Amino acid sequence: MSWVEIVQIWLVAFVTLSLFSFLYKDNPFYRLVEHIFAGLSAGYYVGLIYHSVILQTMIDPMFRNGEWWLIFPGILGALMFSRFSKNYGWISRISLAFVMGNTAGIFLLSELHGKVLPQVGATMRSLNPQHQADGWTGVLLSLLIVVGVVSTLIYFYFSKEHKGVLGGVAKVGIWFIMISFGAHFGYTVMARISLLIGRVQFLIFDFGNSIKELFG
């Protein structure tokens, strides 16, 4: 292990332990590391955007390949900075309008074509066991999905009071929503524990080895 690697590992270990120290209580080490992270991220992001967007996709093609039309998106981007002015802030709306129109156009198609229609299609699967890979089990699962989707949608239907049949179906919807929350919560716990495991593995193996290297 080289000296550079050891310094890197010790720095990472210091940052990790400083952040974990917040679990005991707020302290200057935690705040120092938090501020360093915020500052470093902002600086790195500015540098990366300048290099990968402004330089690579605007300045280079303009001056090397003569693609001068790129000046227009460049101007639209520069107009965004007018937001800092009280008198001329309205100019940035031109760029924003372009971004909003563009995004709406792209997402209208992709959301409908890529999410809504295929998901509705998958919900209305055939109830014929011969068309199901799992036979009757598949039919039952398809029915369960249909009941879940319909009852959840009815729970979010607010134009009529949830009484009688409508109220009963809405209650079934609540059960489906609760089960879904439970699944999400379980997975979230798993995710957070995984992240802790990652840090513990680093502290025990990488940091531990560097200590051995230095003192053992």
Next chain:
Amino acid sequence: MLEVLKIVAYTILICIPAAVLLYLTFKTDDRRYLFIAVAFYVVFPVVVTISFPTSLSPESITLYEAVDALPDSSTVLLTFDYYASTLAETEPMSRAALHHLFKKDCRVLTVTTIPLGGPTISERVTRDLAEEYDKVYGLDFVNLGYKANYVAVLKGMGSSISAIYPADNSGTPLSEIPMMADIKNYDDIDFIYVVADNGIVEYWISIVQSQYQAQVGCGVTAVMAPKIYAYVSSGQMTGLLGGMKGAAEYEKMVGHPGSATQGMGAQSMAHLFIIVSVISGNLMFFIDRKRGRKRKLS
């Protein structure tokens, strides 16, 4: 006999701290005892190396089989759409995927839509694995790096990859990279393997899979997994790895146990402790409520 003694010793070692720390938590109402308990159940299995069997889920088998069914020397786009904060879950997925792809002599193209850490992680992981399999940069794999505005990137790569990425992550023009000579857009890519920790995975489905009919499989963090199951059952997503468990499953299938497999012991122990905490916390709540009612009545 020795095995039985070992199991008894472990059970005592495992149960006593849980009982003591839960008792202290309920008595003092100080959640820091719970933190100590969780830390113990994560550190202990990592130090002592307690392992639990990893069963395979149908979703991860589907992903493995889809990649395995690709003809040798196919072109695969592997994404590194994750931040450094979720490395524990996502990096083992990328490593296991690269083991599989390099073993099959696939040509690997990597991209990232994450500015902070994405390009560095993709360079480090691919070069590390490429060295193990004697793969040459530019012939067997290429790192395209990061580009801002993921919607424009995902959409634009459908028409021309070189228009979106004029150069690779190191600044070499794509025209000078031999592997990129016959890779122009999604039509030249046989499989897209997304490893992500955020909503970008849904855009790979709604923009790339649905509009360009590309075959997409994914590995996501556990937080993301429940949402993605819907796309697997609708057939839009070819297989899914969910969190560290999914990564451990893929490591098992490719025959390269790594940090995810190693972490499963700690994961199982911590989960057991959390289940015990939830049950005992609820019991304490009902007992306290009953006592409170009795006090009111008397």
